[in-house]
Amino acid sequence: MYIDWVQLLLVNMAAGFFLLAYFVYAGLGDPDHTPWAPGFLMVGAVAVFFGALMGLTWPLPGPYNVAFGGPSVLLGVIFLGAGVAMARGWSLTTVACYAFFAGWVAVVVGLRVMQLRLTLTPVLSGIGFILSGAAGVLAAPTLAWMRNNRPFRTLSSLVLAAAGAIWAVVAYGAYWHHLQGFSKWVPLLMRGANGQP
Numbered sequence: 001m002y003i004d005w006v007q008l009l010l011v012n013m014a015a016g017f018f019l020l021a022y023f024v025y026a027g028l029g030d031p032d033h034t035p036w037a038p039g040f041l042m043v044g045a046v047a048v049f050f051g052a053l054m055g056l057t058w059p060l061p062g063p064y065n066v067a068f069g070g071p072s073v074l075l076g077v078i079f080l081g082a083g084v085a086m087a088r089g090w091s092l093t094t095v096a097c098y099a100f101f102a103g104w105v106a107v108v109v110g111l112r113v114m115q116l117r118l119t120l121t122p123v124l125s126g127i128g129f130i131l132s133g134a135a136g137v138l139a140a141p142t143l144a145w146m147r148n149n150r151p152f153r154t155l156s157s158l159v160l161a162a163a164g165a166i167w168a169v170v171a172y173g174a175y176w177h178h179l180q181g182f183s184k185w186v187p188l189l190m191r192g193a194n195g196q197p
Helices: 006-027 034-057 064-088 093-116 122-137 139-146 150-181
Strands: none
Touching: 006 034, 006 064, 006 122, 006 150, 034 064, 064 093, 064 122, 093 122, 093 139, 122 139, 122 150, 139 150
16 A cells, blocks of 8 residues: 555645636736735645655656656646745746746646546546646746736636636545545554554
């Protein structure tokens, strides 16, 4: 039995995409982004810490560490960078440029998750990755040219909310499944002398 905290990464990602959707819709046009900083920093901290831990320790079987650990770190760095920039009143341009490259990683991962039939819901998870990646790829053009275009921002917000909804469904399904799957798991230090749980 392995230790699995991927559901934590998923619910964090869902929260992040809903926050980003709301920011693009209601906050992107404001000159003062400081009220948004705490939420972005929280999402970024969780994603970087637990994504890096997954990338360093490989607690999951096979390719799941690659699919969830690395992209979580990239997402976390984007959210941390955005949170710091918002708190300090800096431009989000360099964060959006970084998001472009990280976004393509998410698109590639989404395509491979579907092709390799990874997770209990490979199509849904793959679409979640692809929508998440599209958000990163389109961050710079949105920031540079479309930030004052209300219809485009509304559409972008809906796409981001759809990504958040997908990750919420996958996350809460993972919690449901993992609570059953790990119901008889006992830590090594608590196991009897005969090695049985």
